[in-house]
Amino acid sequence: MVELGFQQADLLPLAPEIAILGSALLILLIDSFSRGKHGKAAVAIAAASVAAAFAASLALYGTTAEAFGGTFVVDGFSLFFNVAILLVTALVVVSSLDYLEEFYPEGADELTEYVVLLLFATAGMMLMASSRSLVTAFIALELAALPSYALVAFAKRNRASIEGGMKYFVLGALSSAFLLYGISLVYGATGAFDFVAIADAIAAGDVEPGVLSLGSLLVLFGLAFKVAAVPFHVWAPDAYTGAPTTIAAFVSSASKIAGFVLLFRLFTTAFPAEVDWVYAAIVLSVVTMTYGNFAAAVQDSVKRMLAYSSIAHAGYALIAVAVFSAEATGDSAFALGAGMSHLLVYGLMNTGAFLVVALVDDYYGAGYTFEDYAGLGRKMPAVGLAMAVFMLSLAGLPTGGGFVSKLVLFAGAVNSGFWWLALLGGVNSALSLYYYTRVLKWMWVEEAPEDQVELDRKPLALYASILFAAVATVALLFAFAPVIETATAAAEALLE
């Protein structure tokens, strides 16, 4: 029997999430007394709460605690992803300060709403990382998704933003329905929502195998939508292209990371190898990375190219899902840890790349095609260098953490006997070099046209975010060992 009511012991492990939610409510309270006047204060409060949540996540590291009757669990795994999600949120919150004022002057009054929606979505994503019950997982996922729909459509007078928001919402609602239906079938088959109880019921053999397989497959589909895996990706290019670019950075990084956390935890804890869904994961992984790369290669728009590149990266991370679910002879904790580290690095470099687009395309209004980036590298060397770091690191060259994280990801696959999956990933990375270097060619090699826009304004916050992301990406190349060790240790604890 579950005890009703909760104690202080339940609240402490969830301090990071509570800090984020509390500050969001505080900003709403301030805003309701002085409508639209305190946008900058809201950003400051949000930044402070993200910093506090970040510190709390680091302070909690090493503890393992259950909260609220085991529906939430705070362990190394969830805290690792808290850190990754909070890094992305911090970059997005800080850069929004310049971005929103310049690009959406009419939206500057709504800066508070924007920040509050960001914080609610962040809290939902962090709760997804700690959920260990289908009930809390579903609620957390919706808490992350609903503000994201509103944020994608945030530029209310911009047709692309509205179109992206509509597509994201309709397909997102559809995927929620699939997810909830899948949850209902899993519940019917096993009689439990708790991941551990589901695994116990499966181990006891007291389940309807057909209902369980269908249910877990529908849950997989719902989460595949979240991480934008092909063929559940149709919303992603339009939503990322239409959304305000800072939001595109947020949704394509943080939301994807959160979807993967849930995928990892669900399919390690609740559905162990008895449910034979490894083929689904392999197919999703291969199709996703191949399609993402080929579609990215033919784009004219840098932003849309990045949207497809983020789909391709979901394919790489799915390699980890395929490997640990196959229960092959190799070290599946290492493979899972590699997937986790790759997501952390990916979050930084992908956010950074989108923020460069936010600067060039939206802030300066230079345009969105590759040609519009001509000569920008020499005019803004710091941003040009940062973009070079992001692009080459996304492609997997040793300018940043992307090189080592991809290396360990493929090494984990080879270790577990999936050498051909690693090979496919390697071929795809080589292909991706084509479109990533295309940006750099236009930025550094081509001459700027005579009539290029003025680049004299220096948005400090946006610059700072881009440079921070670049420095962190490079630093992860040299300081990758502690990251992969922490991730592998967390994965081992999860797989026990």
Next chain:
Amino acid sequence: MVPPSYYVLLSALIFAIGLYGVLTRRNAVVILMCVELMLNAANLNIVAFAAYLGDVTGQILVLFALAIAAAEVAVGLGIFILVYREYGTVDVTLPRGMRW
């Protein structure tokens, strides 16, 4: 007592009707109603299983799911109002500025 398989069949039917509507309709509001139908099919399933298993957790999830569905409608209708302002209709096939 009605055996749970009856409820499962009924809910599968409702889910299929909802899915059919989502795939064939062009009006965004009707699509939203069809999605609600699919969500309620899942809710019906959960309630039936909860009653059958004598477990109260399922019924609690349904309460949350209903609240979430209401929030989803609020966000969705907000977005549809923006679509209506721009395009004068809520036909989901009309906004097609982004194609490759």
